[in-house]
Amino acid sequence: xxxxxxxxxxxxxxxxxxxxxxxxxxxxxxxxxxxxxxxxxxxxxxxxxxxxxxxxxxxxxxxxxxxxxxxxxxxxxxxxxxxxxxxxxxxxxxxxxxxxxxxxxxxxxxxxxxxxxxxxxxxxxxxxxxxxxxxxxxxxxxxxxxxxxxxxxxxxxxxxxxxxxxxxxxxxxxxxxxxxxxxxxxxxxxxxxxxxxxxxxxxxxxxxxxxxxxxxxxxxxxxxxxxxxxxxxxxxxxxxxxxxxxxxxxxxxxxxxxxxxxxxxxxxxxxxxxxxxxxxxxxxxxxxxxxxxxxxxxxxxxxxxxxxxxxxxxxxxxxxxxxxxxxxxxxxxxxxxxxxxxxxxxxxxxxxxxxxxxxxxxxxxxxxxxxxxxxxxxxxxxxxxxxxxxxxxxxxxxxxxxxxxxxxxxxxxxxxxxxxxxx
Numbered sequence: 302x303x304x305x306x307x308x309x310x311x312x313x314x315x316x317x318x319x320x321x322x323x324x325x326x327x328x329x330x331x332x333x334x335x336x337x338x339x340x341x342x343x344x345x346x347x348x349x350x351x352x353x354x355x356x357x358x359x360x361x362x363x364x365x366x367x368x369x370x371x372x373x374x375x376x377x378x379x380x381x382x383x384x385x386x387x388x389x390x391x392x393x394x395x396x397x398x399x400x401x402x403x404x405x406x407x408x409x410x411x412x413x414x415x416x417x418x419x420x421x422x423x424x425x426x427x428x429x430x431x432x433x434x435x436x437x438x439x440x441x442x443x444x445x446x447x448x449x450x451x452x453x454x455x456x457x458x459x460x461x462x463x464x465x466x467x468x469x470x471x472x473x474x475x476x477x478x479x480x481x482x483x484x485x486x487x488x489x490x491x492x493x494x495x496x497x498x499x500x501x502x503x504x505x506x507x508x509x510x511x512x513x514x515x516x517x518x519x520x521x522x523x524x525x526x527x528x529x530x531x532x533x534x535x536x537x538x539x540x541x542x543x544x545x546x547x548x549x550x551x552x553x554x555x556x557x558x559x560x561x562x563x564x565x566x567x568x569x570x571x572x573x574x575x576x577x578x579x580x581x582x583x584x585x586x587x588x589x590x591x592x593x594x595x596x597x598x599x600x601x602x603x604x605x606x607x608x609x610x611x612x613x614x615x616x617x618x619x620x621x622x623x624x625x626x627x628x629x630x631x632x633x634x635x636x637x638x639x640x641x642x643x644x645x646x647x648x649x650x651x652x653x654x655x656x657x658x659x660x661x662x663x664x665x666x667x668x669x670x671x672x673x674x675x676x677x678x679x680x681x682x683x684x685x686x687x688x689x690x691x692x693x694x695x696x697x698x699x700x701x702x703x704x705x706x707x708x709x710x711x712x713x714x715x716x717x718x719x720x721x722x723x724x
Contacts, residue, residue, distance in 0.1 A: 311622035323652030337499035355436030365717030366444035378453040421529025443512040466547035469514035473555035485676035486560035506602040507549035511535035513556035533577025544593025575691035582607035613688035
């Protein structure tokens with residue numbers, strides 16, 4: 302075989318899985334149209350009783366957390382029916398001082414827990430705090446989230462059903478328009494929350510997203526607590542909860558937050574998510590396959606949610622082989638036949654772009670479409686290369702630090718930190 306024939310053979314071989322995933326994305330878009338209907342649990346209910354809620358805020362050298370804390374102090378939930386616990390793993394003395402001030406100014410209502418080490422990082426902090434939790438419901442916020450006044454009333458309402466274990470809200474963005482990187486990071490999360498989560502809600506495969514949601518405490522204890530060596534502790538916990546037959550609920554109201562604004566911050570975040578989700582699937586494969594109480598549709602959805610990025614190597618190989626085969630041959634740039642073939646193959650593989658475009662339409666952000674297209678053909682290629690590394694490490698090097706350092710839990714830099722006084 303000639304080099305061109307080898308390149309084209311590789312291209313056609315890798316085209317198959319890419320087309321398969323493209324069809325899955327199109328299917329998700331179609332399912333969203335039929336499944337995303339208003340439901341009773343999407344409306345704000347008048348609570349008959351107010352279960353005690355513990356609000357937890359894991360913090361690591363992020364003074365921007367003061368904004369989140371201030372919002373939590375303003376919840377229109379009875380003050381005698383919730384508490385706030387700051388889980389501060391900060392090594393920065395000024396941030397520690399800033400966090401302690403809230404406990405000092407709100408004795409009994411705000412608790413401050415500081416660990417001398419970061420064993421287990423965020424899931425380690427959450428697990429270490431479990432003995433101090435008074436609430437039957439635990440609400441969790443990352444430091445850059447800004448919950449609305451009625452957040453607790455909305456998030457608690459579905460827990461009136463004793464089978465409900467997790468309630469998750471939609472993620473919003475306060476810094477989406479900073480640059481192309483922040484836009485693309487927001488687009489990916491919008492696809493997940495606007496298009497996929499309503500489908501998962503119907504299939505009862507909603508995952509807790511690690512923030513802006515709530516979990517029933519006794520269920521956390523029942524499934525064995527937080528897994529402190531997981532890079533995506535929320536995914537791992539969600540799989541264990543769903544496998545026990547519990548119901549997880551998704552609510553469409555948005556909780557604003559930040560997205561990464563630097564390429565390094567975005568790639569590191571995506572690497573951790575890809576590595577962690579694949580490990581969560583592998584570590585729970587028996588539970589997913591046959592030990593749990595999951596229906597076949599749940600098993601399929603969980604596999605798609607955790608292993609979707611496995612397509613990255615095929616995308617890279619298809620792109621490289623296609624370009625190589627094109628240039629090794631005698632390309633006729635204006636050949637009608639080649640142009641037609643190119644359009645057809647693009648249509649086969651454009652499932653994600655169609656899903657993302659539909660997302661913008663539903664979110665009333667269609668004006669962002671040109672930027673989405675530019676990001677899809679630039680940043681996404683870089684992301685695919687990075688995900689290939691995460692996939693390899695998750696499968697073959699799971700016991701080694703993901704980033705070649707002592708810690709594989711780098712926190713995403715927060716823009717909001719720059720505007721906070723540490724005095």
